[in-house]
Amino acid sequence: MSRYWSAVVHGLTPYVPGEQPKLANLVKLNTNENPYGPSPKVLDAVRAEAADTLRLYPDPGSDRLRAGIAAYHGVAADQVFVGNGSDEVLAHAFMALLKHGQPILFPDISYSFYPVYCGLYEIAYRQIPLTDTFEIRIDDYLAPNGGVIFPNPNAPTGRLLPLSEIERLLAGNPDSVVVIDEAYIDFGGESAVRLVARYPQLLVVRTLSKSHALAGLRVGYAIGQTHLIEALNRVKDSFNSYPLDRFAQAGALASMEDHAYFESICAKVVATRTRLVAGMEALGFQVLPSAANFIFARHPAQDGAALAAALRERSIIVRHFRNPTRIAPFLRITIGTDSQCDALLVALKAIVNC
């Protein structure tokens, strides 16, 4: 607290990112990073940018990258907006498209950055409870609102909605913006990008942090009709005209172009997820169905916080949320390599059986 702070800073409750421990030799399953490295073509492209041209500003419009993203998704380049991680894209979407008179709607158990953006931009919101089985019920969102946002698959539950349900939401909610945050969609869901042409209020937000194994490069993007993209550009150019540096633009483009590579690492993660779920169920865990690169699991006889602490003692880090209390028994576990998941299963077996 300081008397030099503005009133809005006094009122902020900032987001707390998952820990990035400095220790080596940890099995790090706490922030949904990809256990595999990015495409070698990404590394070549980034290295090529380490040149004299770094004295020049990067392209403020990231035109080549946007063209590459557009080509991958079969949309026009002016339907693509890029930002410094999807967190920045989301922040601009809150400011540009979700700040209206009425409260916006999102699930009570969801990405915990959404209420933080609402605090920053002074946006009213209403959190809609997930069902008892941790599902988003679309009927609950067919009420007057200033906008709707949720991840699909949802985080931290991993539960997926079929595209038909997203479409039902759009059809029943024509007057406010619907943001579908597809951070994890490449691990098992169908993207809503193909609905963009038909729904002028749909913005799909995606990231290269998870499926492209590029969390360290900080690149996210949004796809929507041009009037939505223009709103995002107006906010961006009132904030930071150069959100993506030269490394990020070149590396992200190389990654979008090498889709065979990122699809192959996604397939490995999905195969490991199937193995891990089976192994955990054999130990008595209840695991929610996941379409993401993480699972959300609880053990009927164990306390969530105690389990996370016992894993940490064995150098395995997972994510535990104390709030809301309904999810306090659960652990959110990132899918690692097969050997990391084997180490996790060995540790869980020792903890659960003692």
Ligand SMILES: Cc1ncc(COP(=O)(O)O)c(C=O)c1O
């Ligand atoms: C649901 C969801 N959306 C967005 C993000 C932000 O991803 P990034 O800023 O790395 O693109 C995350 C990161 O964990 C997430 O879980």
